[in-house]
Amino acid sequence: MALNRLAREFAAEINYHDWSDAPFRLDRAGHQRDHDGHRATPQQLTGSETDNVRTNVMWVAAQVLGHLDPNFDVFEFAEWCGVDTRTSAGRPRSGHIPTGLRMNPETGAVDRPGDPQVWDEEPAPTVEPAAADRRPDQVGTPEQRARQWPADPNTRGFVTARSRNVHRTTECVKYAHTVNVARQRGRTVHSPVWTTTGAARANDKGMCSHCWTS
Numbered sequence: 001m002a003l004n005r006l007a008r009e010f011a012a013e014i015n016y017h018d019w020s021d022a023p024f025r026l027d028r029a030g031h032q033r034d035h036d037g038h039r040a041t042p043q044q045l046t047g048s049e050t051d052n053v054r055t056n057v058m059w060v061a062a063q064v065l066g067h068l069d070p071n072f073d074v075f076e077f078a079e080w081c082g083v084d085t086r087t088s089a090g091r092p093r094s095g096h097i098p099t100g101l102r103m104n105p106e107t108g109a110v111d112r113p114g115d116p117q118v119w120d121e122e123p124a125p126t127v128e129p130a131a132a133d134r135r136p137d138q139v140g141t142p143e144q145r146a147r148q149w150p151a152d153p154n155t156r157g158f159v160t161a162r163s164r165n166v167h168r169t170t171e172c173v174k175y176a177h178t179v180n181v182a183r184q185r186g187r188t189v190h191s192p193v194w195t196t197t198g199a200a201r202a203n204d205k206g207m208c209s210h211c212w213t214s
């Protein structure tokens with residue numbers, strides 16, 4: 001499925017922009033650090049920090065584009081943005097790419113852009129809440145999401161493509177248990193994707209009860 005024109009043009013801009021010094025300067029779209037010469041900022045992000053910025057920018061645009069177009073392919077879009085969509089082991093189409101999109105639990109489609117709290121203020125939600133929690137398994141349950149979050153949203157933690165919860169450490173017994181069960185059942189074991197508790201929360205993950213309670 002080819003990307004539509006709007007998606008191609010967003011991707012082209014995101015790919016063309018040099019994100020490696022983005023926090024340290026205000027410059028136009030399509031900024032290229034190579035052109036700055038002696039005016040280049042002394043500070044520069046590392047390669048992985050730069051990749052994170054680009055990936056986050058890609059996700060923000062993809063949330064809107066995916067909501068607009070039911071045929072939107074986030075992997076194709078990410079690749080056009082210059083985002084590496086492989087797993088850490090080099091396999092194609094890593095599950096963490098679609099995990100960056102907020103999905104509507106009722107319809108399975110890319111969810112409406114913006115703050116859901118704001119939608120609550122708007123009229124005419126027509127869908128009755130489901131009696132059972134039918135949200136996909138990469139999303140925390142209401143109880144998991146209601147747990148006490150660290151005060152600092154930049155607290156480091158990890159998720160996986162299919163995990164409901166953010167964990168603090170790979171030593172976590174609950175995480176180890178799910179890995180063991182997945183292996184026993186011959187399921188894919190998704191590798192940890194390090195993130196922050198704030199980002200995990202924004203992606204509707206819950207809190208691991210083992211990792212974060214003393």
Ligand SMILES: [Zn+2]
Pocket residue numbers: 166167168169172173174175208209210211212
């Ligand atoms: Zn845990």
